[in-house]
Amino acid sequence: xxxxxFDHFKIQYAAxxxxxxxxLTLSPEKIYAVIGPSGxxxxxxxxxxxxxxxxxxxxxxxxxxxxxxATHIVLQDFGLLPWKTVLENVMLPMVLKNxxxxxxxxxxxxxxxxxxxxxxxxxxxxxxxxxxxQRVALARAWLTSPKLLLMDEPFSALDAITRETLxxxxxxxxxxxxxxxxxxxxxxxxxxxxxxxxxxxxxxxTLSEVVENPSFALPNARSTADFYTMCYELRxxxxxxHL
Amino acid sequence: xxxxxVLYSSIAIFLLWLAFAFLDRRGIIPSPVNVILYLTxxxxxxxxxxxxxxxxxCIAIFATMVTGTAIGILSARSAKADAAVTPLLYxxxxxxxxxxxxxxxxxxxxxxxxxxxxxxxxxxxxxxxxVRDGVKNIPExxxxxxxxxxxxxxxxxxxxxxxxxxxxxxxxxxxxxxxSISVLFFAENFATQYGIGYFIMDSWLKLDYxxxxxxxxxxxxxxxxxxxxxxxxxxxxxxxxxx
Numbered sequence: 380x381x382x383x384x385f386d387h388f389k390i391q392y393a394a395x396x397x398x399x400x401x402x403l404t405l406s407p408e409k410i411y412a413v414i415g416p417s418g419x420x421x422x423x424x425x426x427x428x429x430x431x432x433x434x435x436x437x438x439x440x441x442x443x444x445x446x447x448x449a450t451h452i453v454l455q456d457f458g459l460l461p462w463k464t465v466l467e468n469v470m471l472p473m474v475l476k477n478x479x480x481x482x483x484x485x486x487x488x489x490x491x492x493x494x495x496x497x498x499x500x501x502x503x504x505x506x507x508x509x510x511x512x513q514r515v516a517l518a519r520a521w522l523t524s525p526k527l528l529l530m531d532e533p534f535s536a537l538d539a540i541t542r543e544t545l546x547x548x549x550x551x552x553x554x555x556x557x558x559x560x561x562x563x564x565x566x567x568x569x570x571x572x573x574x575x576x577x578x579x580x581x582x583x584x585t586l587s588e589v590v591e592n593p594s595f596a597l598p599n600a601r602s603t604a605d606f607y608t609m610c611y612e613l614r615x616x617x618x619x620x621h622l
Numbered sequence: 623x624x625x626x627x628v629l630y631s632s633i634a635i636f637l638l639w640l641a642f643a644f645l646d647r648r649g650i651i652p653s654p655v656n657v658i659l660y661l662t663x664x665x666x667x668x669x670x671x672x673x674x675x676x677x678x679x680c681i682a683i684f685a686t687m688v689t690g691t692a693i694g695i696l697s698a699r700s701a702k703a704d705a706a707v708t709p710l711l712y713x714x715x716x717x718x719x720x721x722x723x724x725x726x727x728x729x730x731x732x733x734x735x736x737x738x739x740x741x742x743x744x745x746x747x748x749x750x751x752x753v754r755d756g757v758k759n760i761p762e763x764x765x766x767x768x769x770x771x772x773x774x775x776x777x778x779x780x781x782x783x784x785x786x787x788x789x790x791x792x793x794x795x796x797x798x799x800x801x802s803i804s805v806l807f808f809a810e811n812f813a814t815q816y817g818i819g820y821f822i823m824d825s826w827l828k829l830d831y832x833x834x835x836x837x838x839x840x841x842x843x844x845x846x847x848x849x850x851x852x853x854x855x856x857x858x859x860x861x862x863x864x865x
Contacts, residue, residue: 429770430770431766431769431770450770451770452770454763454766454767456763458763458766458767459767460764460767460768460781460782460785461862461863462785462786462860462862463781463862464862471767471768471771471781472771474781475768475771475772475773475777475781476771503861503862504862505862505863
C-alpha cells in the first residue's frame with residue numbers, strides 16, 4: 380500500500396518550476412532521506428506534503444498524501460514559540476486542538492525525560508542551546524504520534540557531536556516505534572545514516588533516483604564499511620546531479 | 623533602574639538646581655530647599671491635582687491601548703482594511719491635535735471628557751501605527767509553526783499574534799507617554815480647576831515660583847511612576863524575553 384504518491388506533480392512560483400516529480404511512491408513505516416543541491420525544491424516538497432505551501436505557489440498534477448491529517452512537520456528553525464515554556468511548546472498541538480488530557484501531559488513529561496530535557500520544563504526557548512531546542516521540537520513531533528513525520532534539515536544548525544547524538548536518538552526512537560518519516564538534508568552522511576531509502580533530486584527539481592540503503596539496519600552503522608560505500612555512492616551521484 | 627542610579631541622578635539634579643538658584647540674582651529660580659519645604663507643607667493639595675491628572679492619563683492610555691491595538695491589528699491582518707485605514711492614519715497623524723481642543727470642548731463639554739479625548743487622539747496614532755508595523759513584522763515562521771494544527775482565529779491571536787506583539791506595544795507606549803503628559807499639561811490650562819497642569823500655570827500667573835517648581839517636580843514624578851508601571855508590566859507579561 381502506498382502512503383504517498385506523486386503523479387506528474389509540479390510546483391512553480393510565477394514562471395519558475397521548483398519541483399517536478401513525474402512518478403514517485405513512498406511506502407509506510409519507512410524513513411526516506413531526501414537529498415539534492417540547494418534550491419532543488421527539497422523544502423518545497425515537504426511543504427507540499429504537509430499542506431504548508433504559500434499562496435504564491437502553483438501546484439499541478441497530483442500528490443496524494445493518505446495521512447495529511449496526521450502529518451507533522453519539524454521546521455528548519457525548530458518552530459518553537461519563544462513565549463511558551465518547553466513543556467507548553469511540546470503540548471502546543473494538544474492546546475490548539477483543545478484536547479489536553481492528563482495522559483498527554485504524562486506522555487509529554489516522559490518524552491522530555493527521554494530527550495534529557497526534564498530539568499527544562501519551565502524554561503523559555505531563548506535560554507536553550509540549539510541542540511536542546513531541536514530536542515524540544517522532536518519531543519513535540521513524537522508526542523503528536525503522527526502517521527507521517529517530515530523533517531526539514533533538522534540537524535543542520537548543530538555541531539558535529541550534538542548532531543550525531545540526535546541522529547542516534549531519532550534512529551533509536553524510530554526503531555522502537557516505526558513510523559513513516561521523510562527527512563530533508565544536505566548532508567550525505569546524514570542521508571546514509573538515517574535514510575532507509577534515499578531520494579536524490581536534481582538541480583532542476585526533477586527526481587534523479589531512489590537508492591536503497593543496505594547499511595541502514597546495521598548496528599553501529601557509522602563504523603561499518605557498508606556505510607562508507609553508501610556515502611561514496613551518494614557522493615558520486617550527487618556530483619553527477621550537480622553538473 | 624538600580625536604586626543607586628536613582629540616588630545619584632537625584633543628587634546631580636539637586637546640585638545643578640542649587641547652583642542655578644544661587645547664580646540667578648533676580649530670584650526667579652527658587653532654591654530646591656524651599657521647594658522641598660513647600661512640598662512637605664502643601665503635599666495634600668498637590669496630591670489632589672496630581673491624582674486628577676493621573677486619572678486622566680490612565681484612562682487615555684487604556685482607551686488607546688484597546689482602540690489603537692484593534693485598528694493596528696486590523697490593518698495589518700487584512701489587505702482591505704489596510705487600504706482603507708492606512709491613508710486615513712497617514713493623513714490625520716500629522717495634523718496638530720491640540721488645534722482640535724476647542725472643537726472637543728464644544729462637543730464633549732468642558733469637563734474631563736474633552737481632555738481625555740485630546741490625549742487619546744495623540745496616543746492613538748502612535749500606537750495604531752506601531753502595532754500595525756509590529757504585526758506585519760511577526761516572523762512567518764511563527765505562523766508556519768501553528769498552521770498545521772489548524773488554529774482558530776481566536777487561538778491565532780491568543781497564542782501567536784498578541785504575545786509576539788507585546789514587546790513592540792510596550793515600546794510604543796513608552797514613546798508616547800512623554801508626549802501625552804505634555805499634551806495633558808496644555809489641555810489642563812483650559813476650563814478646569816484641577817490637574818497638575820492647571821496648578822503649574824496658576825502658580826505662574828500668581829508669580830509663586832516656589833509652587834510652580836513644586837508642580838514641575840510632581841509632574842516629573844508622575845511620569846517616572848508611569849514609566850515604572852510600564853516596565854513592571856513588561857517584565858511580567860514578557861517573562862520569556864531575556865531582559
